Amino acid sequence: MGHTLKWGAPPPKRPYLRILQLLLLAGLFCFSLGIIQVTKTVREIAILSCEYNISTDELTSVRIYWQKDREMVLAVMSGKVQVWPKYENRTFTDITNNLSIVILALRLSDNGTYTCVIQKSERGSFRLEHLTSVMLLVRANFPVPTIAEVGNPSLNIKRINCSTSGGFPEPHLSWLENGTEVNAINTTVFQDPETELYTISSELDFNMTNNHSFVCLVKYGDLTVSQTFKWQIQPKLDDSPTNQSPLLTIIITVSLIGTFVIAAVIWQRLQACRPAPRRRERSNEGNMEMEWLSSNSRGSAKASG
Numbered sequence: 001m002g003h004t005l006k007w008g009a010p011p012p013k014r015p016y017l018r019i020l021q022l023l024l025l026a027g028l029f030c031f032s033l034g035i036i037q038v039t040k041t042v043r044e045i046a047i048l049s050c051e052y053n054i055s056t057d058e059l060t061s062v063r064i065y066w067q068k069d070r071e072m073v074l075a076v077m078s079g080k081v082q083v084w085p086k087y088e089n090r091t092f093t094d095i096t097n098n099l100s101i102v103i104l105a106l107r108l109s110d111n112g113t114y115t116c117v118i119q120k121s122e123r124g125s126f127r128l129e130h131l132t133s134v135m136l137l138v139r140a141n142f143p144v145p146t147i148a149e150v151g152n153p154s155l156n157i158k159r160i161n162c163s164t165s166g167g168f169p170e171p172h173l174s175w176l177e178n179g180t181e182v183n184a185i186n187t188t189v190f191q192d193p194e195t196e197l198y199t200i201s202s203e204l205d206f207n208m209t210n211n212h213s214f215v216c217l218v219k220y221g222d223l224t225v226s227q228t229f230k231w232q233i234q235p236k237l238d239d240s241p242t243n244q245s246p247l248l249t250i251i252i253t254v255s256l257i258g259t260f261v262i263a264a265v266i267w268q269r270l271q272a273c274r275p276a277p278r279r280r281e282r283s284n285e286g287n288m289e290m291e292w293l294s295s296n297s298r299g300s301a302k303a304s305g
């Protein structure tokens with residue numbers, strides 16, 4: 001008897017469960033129609049439209065539910081707005097604009113499908129009036145990766161590292177040379193538990209005795225970022241003197257010869273003039289200087305002529 005009673009009278013269903021059932025149906029329904037997608041970047045503002053209008057008079061006789069996946073976001077009942085804690089202080093509804101919800105300071109955890117359910121009061125009970133789903137894609141863009149040389153693990157082998165951080169969703173990294181994938185070592189992916197943003201880094205070893213051009217490719221969602229690293233073997237050492245030095249050699253040779261010639265001329269002049277300044281030293285030092293200058297200029301004139 002007790003059992004029959006239990007089975008016969010179903011337990012009072014919570015409104016959430018009923019909404020959930022509606023949502024499941026709605027999900028199927030909307031998938032067949034193609035859900036509206038809204039793509040935003042973290043910290044931006046998203047406006048999700050319920051695509052339904054009501055007059056302010058109707059407001060007291062309708063219930064508006066905005067929910068995400070299986071959790072409540074916002075409800076308007078008897079004209080009173082209630083916002084759930086995760087969305088508190090950054091979410092409001094715009095009754096005059098298609099009953100939209102506006103979510104400020106978007107977080108990655110806001111990713112999901114939002115459903116707007118409108119129920120209308122009719123003879124004491126509420127029935128489904130309207131239902132819309134909007135898919136919100138919140139993403140964070142990775143900056144272009146950076147590639148750095150991180151040493152030589154062995155002779156003729158160089159190690160490079162490619163990394164980028166601050167993006168979402170989860171990234172995948174690959175190294176390519178001439179369009180074909182090459183084996184990376186130590187690829188690590190890290191997700192910050194607080195911000196949910198990812199960091200990815202990977203290392204690659206290559207033979208330094210050959211030329212290389214590597215592409216570090218990072219894919220996340222439907223986006224990619226990449227960086228190219230070029231390695232060119234240095235020209236052989238014995239090439240450099242013949243290629244670069246003729247000019248330098250000429251300059252050095254010319255200046256050496258020039259210095260030698262000038263030094264020789266000065267020396268010659270010095271030897272020739274020595275007795276003269278000594279004689280005049282006592283009488284006038286200023287004249288001596290004049291004599292030096294004139295003898296020098298005569299000497300250079302002679303040398304050039």
Ligand SMILES: *[C@@H]1O[C@H](CO)[C@@H](O)[C@H](O)[C@H]1NC(C)=O
Pocket residue numbers: 049051052097098
């Ligand atoms: C409300 O939704 C309709 C139908 O999707 C759209 O054409 C209209 O622009 C929207 N109104 C506003 C104010 O966004």
Ligand SMILES: *[C@@H]1O[C@H](CO)[C@@H](O)[C@H](O)[C@H]1NC(C)=O
Pocket residue numbers: 051052053096097098
């Ligand atoms: C709702 O009202 C707005 C402004 O009056 C209008 O632009 C929009 O098209 C309406 N939306 C629907 C779904 O009727």
Ligand SMILES: *[C@@H]1O[C@H](CO)[C@@H](O)[C@H](O)[C@H]1NC(C)=O
Pocket residue numbers: 085088089
């Ligand atoms: C929202 O703002 C009110 C008033 O500033 C504050 O008391 C409350 O803790 C805030 N709630 C959240 C979830 O941040």
Ligand SMILES: *[C@@H]1O[C@H](CO)[C@@H](O)[C@H](O)[C@H]1NC(C)=O
Pocket residue numbers: 185186
């Ligand atoms: C990978 O990185 C870790 C930490 O940086 C290091 O200890 C380890 O030796 C690396 N493995 C290889 C194969 O280089």
Ligand SMILES: *[C@@H]1O[C@H](CO)[C@@H](O)[C@H](O)[C@H]1NC(C)=O
Pocket residue numbers: 155156157207208209210
């Ligand atoms: C690097 O490449 C050269 C030429 O291809 C080869 O002779 C040499 O063994 C390689 N070195 C290493 C460490 O693999």
Ligand SMILES: *[C@@H]1O[C@H](CO)[C@@H](O)[C@H](O)[C@H]1NC(C)=O
Pocket residue numbers: 210211232233
């Ligand atoms: C490597 O690159 C340099 C500079 O572009 C070039 O001169 C050299 O011939 C290349 N060597 C090989 C082995 O391809």
